[in-house]
Amino acid sequence: MRRENTAVVFLAGIVLLTALAGCNKGASVSSSSSSDSGAGEKAYAEISVEVFDRGTGVDATQNNWTDWIQKNLLEDENIKITFVSVPRNDEIPALNNLMAAGNAPDICFTYNTELINNFRDLGGLYDMAPRVEALMPDLKAFLGPDPMLEGQSLIYRNQDKTTKKMYYFPARRIFQGRYGTFIRKDWLDKLGLPLPSTMQEFYDALTAFKNQDPGGVGKEKVIPYVSSKNIVIRAANLVESFIDRDLSDKDRWINTVADRSFLLPGYKEGVRMLNKMYNEGLLFRDFPLHATDTIIDDLARSGVVGAWSGNYDAPYRGNPSILQDCQTNMPGAEIVPVDPFTDSSGKVTKYSYDAAGMYIFIPAASKYPEAAMRYLNWMAKYDNRIFLQIGPEGVTHELVNGIPKAIAVPTGSLWTQFGPQNIDYVIISNGLELDTPEKTVLGLANSYTVDPQLIILADQVAMKNARPMPVIPVTLTAAGPYVKTLQDKGDVLMAEAITCPPQQFDRVWDAGMADWLASGGQAILDERKAKYIE
Numbered sequence: 001m002r003r004e005n006t007a008v009v010f011l012a013g014i015v016l017l018t019a020l021a022g023c024n025k026g027a028s029v030s031s032s033s034s035s036d037s038g039a040g041e042k043a044y045a046e047i048s049v050e051v052f053d054r055g056t057g058v059d060a061t062q063n064n065w066t067d068w069i070q071k072n073l074l075e076d077e078n079i080k081i082t083f084v085s086v087p088r089n090d091e092i093p094a095l096n097n098l099m100a101a102g103n104a105p106d107i108c109f110t111y112n113t114e115l116i117n118n119f120r121d122l123g124g125l126y127d128m129a130p131r132v133e134a135l136m137p138d139l140k141a142f143l144g145p146d147p148m149l150e151g152q153s154l155i156y157r158n159q160d161k162t163t164k165k166m167y168y169f170p171a172r173r174i175f176q177g178r179y180g181t182f183i184r185k186d187w188l189d190k191l192g193l194p195l196p197s198t199m200q201e202f203y204d205a206l207t208a209f210k211n212q213d214p215g216g217v218g219k220e221k222v223i224p225y226v227s228s229k230n231i232v233i234r235a236a237n238l239v240e241s242f243i244d245r246d247l248s249d250k251d252r253w254i255n256t257v258a259d260r261s262f263l264l265p266g267y268k269e270g271v272r273m274l275n276k277m278y279n280e281g282l283l284f285r286d287f288p289l290h291a292t293d294t295i296i297d298d299l300a301r302s303g304v305v306g307a308w309s310g311n312y313d314a315p316y317r318g319n320p321s322i323l324q325d326c327q328t329n330m331p332g333a334e335i336v337p338v339d340p341f342t343d344s345s346g347k348v349t350k351y352s353y354d355a356a357g358m359y360i361f362i363p364a365a366s367k368y369p370e371a372a373m374r375y376l377n378w379m380a381k382y383d384n385r386i387f388l389q390i391g392p393e394g395v396t397h398e399l400v401n402g403i404p405k406a407i408a409v410p411t412g413s414l415w416t417q418f419g420p421q422n423i424d425y426v427i428i429s430n431g432l433e434l435d436t437p438e439k440t441v442l443g444l445a446n447s448y449t450v451d452p453q454l455i456i457l458a459d460q461v462a463m464k465n466a467r468p469m470p471v472i473p474v475t476l477t478a479a480g481p482y483v484k485t486l487q488d489k490g491d492v493l494m495a496e497a498i499t500c501p502p503q504q505f506d507r508v509w510d511a512g513m514a515d516w517l518a519s520g521g522q523a524i525l526d527e528r529k530a531k532y533i534e
Contacts (some may be wrong), residue, residue, distance in 0.1 A: 025054050045371030046080045047106040050095075050206040052088040052424045055294075058418055060085050064414040065388065065425055077378050079371050089292045091255030092484055098429055099124055099363060101331035106366040107376065108142055109171075109358050109427050114258065115160075116361055118480030120167045126362040126369045129159060129166035135373040139380040139428060143172045147355050160475050170356035175444060177312035177462030178352050179237050180332075181341070184306050185334035190214040195338050199241065199273075202271040202307070202387040206282040209306035215330065217304045224306045225277060226284040229291045232260065232494050237350050239270030241341035245349055249470040254528045256469060257521050258479060258486040262493075266344075268509055274498045275505050288495035297322055303330035316450045317420055319408045323450055336454070337461040352466035355429030358423075379428055382435075389432045390447070397446075405446035421447050476526035482520025489516050 051060045060066075061083040070435040073079050086094045090310070092115055098104040099119055110116060119125050132140065132155060143154040159166040181202075188195065188205060191214050196202040206224035213219045227234045255263040276284045284299070299305050300315065300322050308314075313404045315322040326333045339348050362372050379385055390397045390404045396415050397404040409415045420422035421432040428497040434443045442460070445452035491511035500508045 003480050003520075006258075036341060044074065044078045044080050045368040046082075047083050047366070047368050047372050047375060048082045049103045049107040049372075049375070049427075051083045051087050051329070052091070052418065053085040054088050054418060054424070056418065057412055058414065060415040060418055060424065063416070065391075065418070065422065069425065072384070073375060077374050079196075079368075079375055079378075081375065102365045104363040104365065106368060106372040107362060107427075109360045111358050112259075112483070113359055114479040114483035116168050116359055117476060119361070119363075121477050121480055124364050124518075125167035126364050127165045127167060127365055128169070128362065128369075128373060129164055131370060131373055132156075132166065135370060136377040136380075139377045142380040142385075142428065148468070149473055154355060157471075158359070161473060162475070167360045168361035171358045171360060171428050172433075173353050173355050173357035174429065174433045174440065175459055176352040176354065176466070176468065177459050178335045178350065179309060180312035180314065180462050180467070181237060181309040181339070181457055182307060182315050182335050183338050184209075185336045186213065186332055187214040187306055189334075195336070196340040197338075198342045198346070199238075199342055202338070203277070203282075206277070206306060207280070210281055215298075215303060215306075217330075221286050221304045222306065223299060223304055224282040226296050226299055226305045226308045227287045228290040228296055229288050229495065230291075230293060230493055231274070231498070232490055233286055234293070234296070235274060237309060238341050239267060239274065240264075240351065241343050241349070242266040242270035242273065244345075245343050245345060245347070247428075250532060250534075253470050253472055254532055255525065257524045257528070258483045258490070260490050262490065262513060262516065263521075263525070271494065271497050271509065272505055275500065275502060275532065278498050279502055282398070283356055283498070288499065300335075301325035301329065303333060307338075308323070313420065313448070313455060313458050316448045316454055316458065319406075319411075319416070319449050321448070321450055337458045338462045339464060347465065349465045349467075352463060352468050354468035354471065356471075358427065360427055368380075376428060379426065385426055385429060386432075386434075388426045389429070390443075391415060391417070391422075400446065403434070403442045403446055405452075406449050408449045472532060474531045474533060476527060476531065478524045479520075482524060486516060486520055486524075489519055 005058060053060050066083055067350045070081055071429060073081050091110055092112060094109060095104065095110060095115065116125070136155070140153055140155045146152045146154040146157055149157065154172060155169045156166060156168050158168055158401070182207065183196070185195065187209060191208050191212060193205055194201070196205050208214070209222055210219075210225040213222050215222070240261055242259065247265060252264065257263060261267050274283060278285070293310065296310065298307055300308060303326050311317070320328075323333070323335045341350070342348055360376065362369050366372055393399065395407065396417070397406055397407060399405070421429075423430060432440065432443045432447055434440045441456070442452070445455040448455050493509070493516060496512060497505060497509045
């Protein structure tokens with residue numbers, strides 16, 4: 001390493017439009033400032049960058065990682081940097097408020113493309129296209145070619161094909177595993193049950209957990225399957241396994257509205273399955289009351305949960321991880337990934353992510369947009385990126401046969417990482433990439449504080465028979481005003497449909513879907529139909 005260690009509620013469109021237009025007007029004066037090159041009153045540019053607050057107990061805006069970035073960025077690029085904390089679970093309303101007030105950081109990111117498109121349509125984003133080649137050559141090289149769009153660079157994934165403007169670009173996702181399901185293998189062993197490999201076996205295992213309490217936690221405490229209010233995401237693999245496997249990519253793309261699969265044939269039957277599980281006491285009864293996944297984590301750590309679904313590596317993240325805490329509370333606990341959600345043909349299929357990870361943008365209000373672009377390029381340089389992902393040797397990692405392996409740091413340490421491989425700082429890379437594919441796989445596995453084989457297995461399970469959603473290179477505008485409303489209404493619909501008596505399910509679901517379409521879903525669907533290209 002060349003360095004030495006140095007320690008939404010959606011706002012009304014007219015209000016947001018007025019605010020962003022005002023910000024854009026100011027940016028048109030300041031964006032050409034020569035401060036990026038050392039002229040003006042200051043000899044340096046000054047930028048701010050969004051960072052997620054994940055509730056780690058360590059200040060995400062001031063710690064050893066931010067100190068390292070601040071020192072070396074000023075030394076290398078003559079840029080001063082500060083960090084602005086945004087709560088992970090409320091990022092959409094937080095970004096809306098910051099953008100509307102003209103106070104958004106110079107670099108922002110989100111996974112929600114509809115949110116960015118709304119900012120774009122309201123004139124609130126900076127066009128990076130004219131300066132990409134000059135200011136971000138290292139970043140362009142790191143992101144590489146777009147595997148979904150032949151002949152195109154990934155950095156230009158979201159460039160408008162007509163105007164050639166580029167208001168945001170994706171991070172590069174090194175590993176494309178999406179969601180996974182995890183089960184208490186020690187409970188299965190006590191019951192003499194195999195790891196479930198079909199939907200029926202999974203259902204039977206949950207029923208046995210409920211009736212027989214293999215963990216000895218008390219029958220009234222056992223939660224066979226747990227989720228939060230975010231069940232549309234957390235139970236995605238289960239519900240989506242009911243979707244018609246022969247559905248064309250065209251139909252999948254057109255009918256995926258506001259990042260929801262509600263309109264795909266078969267999805268309703270997947271929700272019906274959750275309704276059955278809920279009414280039989282197999283699904284956590286209070287899931288609609290918990291807006292974040294904290295409840296899932298806490299219950300799983302306590303040892304009362306038999307199975308749950310989430311990010312493909314969910315039980316193994318963190319220091320200590322859910323698995324490690326569960327083992328402390330319940331010695332002998334084993335939490336392993338399973339792949340049981342068979343479709344109508346008896347096969348397991350699922351979605352994966354594609355190479356595009358989170359999306360990064362610069363608000364039009366930024367005074368130093370070119371400095372922001374230079375910072376993103378600075379991060380793409382190998383030494384900078386790798387240090388921020390693995391940290392100092394002997395402190396946050398050790399080398400095992402030349403491959404970095406994570407070292408557990410004390411609770412509250414200023415070297416605490418924010419997300420896997422420090423994703424909240426290394427925003428250009430969803431995952432750790434070393435200098436060879438073989439090292440990259442081992443580096444991923446070693447970047448957790450649990451048995452590396454669990455990570456390798458979790459990745460293999462998440463990617464088995466998985467495919468990404470097709471990418472259609474068109475500019476969409478209809479979703480912006482509706483997406484938050486649709487996602488919120490979707491959460492309510494899922495909760496009502498899952499918790500209602502079975503005999504009321506069809507009425508609740510059909511009425512909810514009619515309202516969902518009338519609330520903007522139909523407008524988005526119509527645009528996607530009109531703009532689809534082969």
